[in-house]
Amino acid sequence: MATLHRVGTALVAFMVMAIPSAAQSPSETLMLDWLALVRSHEAGTMDDASASASELSPDQIDIFLPRALESIDVPTLKRALSMHTDIALAQQATLARPAVGSRTAVVLLDGLAIDDIPRAQPWRICWKLATGLATRRDQGPAIAAWFRATGAVLQQLGDCDLLAYHLDAGLSLFARDAVIALYAGTLHQTFADARVQAFIARRQAAPTMPSGISPLAQSKWAAFEQARRDLDRRMRVGRDAATRNEPQAADIELGLARDFFRRALQLDPSLHETRIRLAHVMSDLGNHEEAVATVKPALATTLGPFLEFYAAVILGRSEEHLGHYAAAGDAYARAAARFPGAQSAELGRSRIALTQGRADDAVAIAVGVVGPESPEHADPWSSYFRVHDPDAGALLAAWREGAK
Numbered sequence: 002m003a004t005l006h007r008v009g010t011a012l013v014a015f016m017v018m019a020i021p022s023a024a025q026s027p028s029e030t031l032m033l034d035w036l037a038l039v040r041s042h043e044a045g046t047m048d049d050a051s052a053s054a055s056e057l058s059p060d061q062i063d064i065f066l067p068r069a070l071e072s073i074d075v076p077t078l079k080r081a082l083s084m085h086t087d088i089a090l091a092q093q094a095t096l097a098r099p100a101v102g103s104r105t106a107v108v109l110l111d112g113l114a115i116d117d118i119p120r121a122q123p124w125r126i127c128w129k130l131a132t133g134l135a136t137r138r139d140q141g142p143a144i145a146a147w148f149r150a151t152g153a154v155l156q157q158l159g160d161c162d163l164l165a166y167h168l169d170a171g172l173s174l175f176a177r178d179a180v181i182a183l184y185a186g187t188l189h190q191t192f193a194d195a196r197v198q199a200f201i202a203r204r205q206a207a208p209t210m211p212s213g214i215s216p217l218a219q220s221k222w223a224a225f226e227q228a229r230r231d232l233d234r235r236m237r238v239g240r241d242a243a244t245r246n247e248p249q250a251a252d253i254e255l256g257l258a259r260d261f262f263r264r265a266l267q268l269d270p271s272l273h274e275t276r277i278r279l280a281h282v283m284s285d286l287g288n289h290e291e292a293v294a295t296v297k298p299a300l301a302t303t304l305g306p307f308l309e310f311y312a313a314v315i316l317g318r319s320e321e322h323l324g325h326y327a328a329a330g331d332a333y334a335r336a337a338a339r340f341p342g343a344q345s346a347e348l349g350r351s352r353i354a355l356t357q358g359r360a361d362d363a364v365a366i367a368v369g370v371v372g373p374e375s376p377e378h379a380d381p382w383s384s385y386f387r388v389h390d391p392d393a394g395a396l397l398a399a400w401r402e403g404a405k
Contacts, residue, residue, distance in 0.1 A: 186282075
């Protein structure tokens with residue numbers, strides 16, 4: 002009898018345990034499946050877990066995400082953010098043609114549209130996870146670090162309009178974060194670039210939809226036009242901005258960049274990259290004396306190769322505009338010593354030699370870097386609007402390590 006009683010008790014217990022599983026709602030089932038993927042994902046990879054999770058649409062995840070943010074422990078939510086970041090970055094790197102009606106972005110090469118890529122919807126899940134984690138106790142610094150790391154990645158990839166949304170989300174949570182403000186300033190610095198402005202002007206003069214085309218072609222045209230309007234709005238450039246010269250769109254963007262850099266510098270005076278970029282913007286705005294005064298303190302410190310090169314070129318450029326040719330030559334020489342053969346620094350040296358009456362030196366320097374026999378060398382100047390120090394890879398690796 003005792004044995005039968007124990008067997009009966011075990012059977013009842015098993016049945017009681019099985020009841021919640023049998024009665025699970027679809028959202029609970031989705032969340033449990035998702036959690037299993039989160040817990041098995043290896044950070045920094047597109048493994049089977051992240052591949053399976055990428056098949057869940059944002060709408061499906063939205064069904065259970067609010068509950069997950071309230072009930073799941075912080076370490077697991079961090080793993081979830083890490084997994085969805087890997088998914089977003091993997092999809093970001095896939096230059097697949099967009100489906101009809103999808104949100105798209107334009108890929109530029111020297112101001113020319115060369116491709117479209119799908120809008121990275123997985124970032125929306127990342128932002129929601131990050132926002133939810135930021136409200137948890139003591140998690141603000143880790144989430145701010147995530148915004149910095151992923152912001153640097155998006156800046157390096159040159160995905161400007163998506164980065165604008167990303168930085169808006171970051172600044173809404175961390176308004177006093179100097180690095181996020183620095184990245185926002187760099188974004189507007191990029192928007193002011195002549196190639197970007199020229200592209201916007203050409204797009205604003207785009208022809209209207211042709212008549213008599215198929216419904217499929219009309220859908221594709223409408224999708225592109227929506228993407229174009231979205232990017233224009235993110236860049237704060239109206240459709241008729243190119244026809245109004247008061248003020249120039251580039252000057253508006255430079256003013257926004259200046260304000261973000263000043264804000265970042267006020268929040269963290271030790272952030273030397275901010276000084277260098279602020280000096281660059283002041284130089285572009287024609288305030289060369291202020292540019293010189295701003296960048297010199299940065300050059301008086303120990304800088305990484307990229308930042309030292311960048312600062313020296315900015316100093317040389319502003320000193321040259323002020324007619325201080327000896328100082329400009331010294332600055333360009335410092336940049337050239339840091340990256341031998343870089344055209345931007347060497348051509349600066351060539352201009353200074355010509356101005357000082359050393360025509361033979363000027364020609365020799367120029368031929369050495371742009372002549373038919375000249376070798377190709379890396380020139381950091383070509384990527385100043387995409388590179389930060391520390392770089393994106395180091396920041397992302399550090400965040401992933403902390404999220405384990």
